[in-house]
Amino acid sequence: MVLILLAITTSIFEVSMANKDWSFGFNYTDWWSRFGNHQNKTQQEPRKIIVGGSEHWHFGYNYTDWAIKNGPFYLNDTLVFKYDAPNATSFPHSVYLFPNFGSFLNCDVKKAKMVANPKQGEGEGFEFVLKRWQPYYFACGERNGFHCNNGNMKFAVMPMFRPFWPWP
Numbered sequence: 001m002v003l004i005l006l007a008i009t010t011s012i013f014e015v016s017m018a019n020k021d022w023s024f025g026f027n028y029t030d031w032w033s034r035f036g037n038h039q040n041k042t043q044q045e046p047r048k049i050i051v052g053g054s055e056h057w058h059f060g061y062n063y064t065d066w067a068i069k070n071g072p073f074y075l076n077d078t079l080v081f082k083y084d085a086p087n088a089t090s091f092p093h094s095v096y097l098f099p100n101f102g103s104f105l106n107c108d109v110k111k112a113k114m115v116a117n118p119k120q121g122e123g124e125g126f127e128f129v130l131k132r133w134q135p136y137y138f139a140c141g142e143r144n145g146f147h148c149n150n151g152n153m154k155f156a157v158m159p160m161f162r163p164f165w166p167w168p
């Protein structure tokens with residue numbers, strides 16, 4: 001009896017969740033969690049990736065190259081930006097998001113939105129979850145685009161859906 005009740009409440013819950021999803025269109029991640037392949041658990045877990053690896057987030061490292069070598073990234077993966085707070089020996093850094101490819105290409109920081117200020121990269125770093133199926137254009141916004149233009153502190157990410165079967 002308890003089991004039946006549980007099953008009913010679960011399905012009601014799922015229906016209400018499903019209805020909620022309609023309000024903003026088809027929810028792919030939810031769709032995946034219901035119908036996707038759940039056999040390879042480790043494959044499905046979202047990853048936490050430190051941007052730049054042991055290099056962290058600094059001037060002069062090629063992050064486009066890093067992103068290509070460490071991709072692909074998947075929906076709900078977390079990018080961690082690590083950088084020191086402003087101090088006497090290192091330049092301040094930050095994390096900005098460009099609204100489109102053109103402003104990203106030109107490092108047009110004025111059009112970008114700051115997602116992490118120079119202090120937020122301290123300690124465990126600033127975490128950014130790739131929640132949407134859209135291209136993300138990241139850059140450091142310091143010195144009015146100088147770090148982005150001349151310091152290679154920029155990269156683009158297009159999160160993918162998790163594979164339906166484990167990659168070979």
Ligand SMILES: [Cu+2]
Nearest residue numbers: 093140142147
């Ligand atoms: Cu910077």
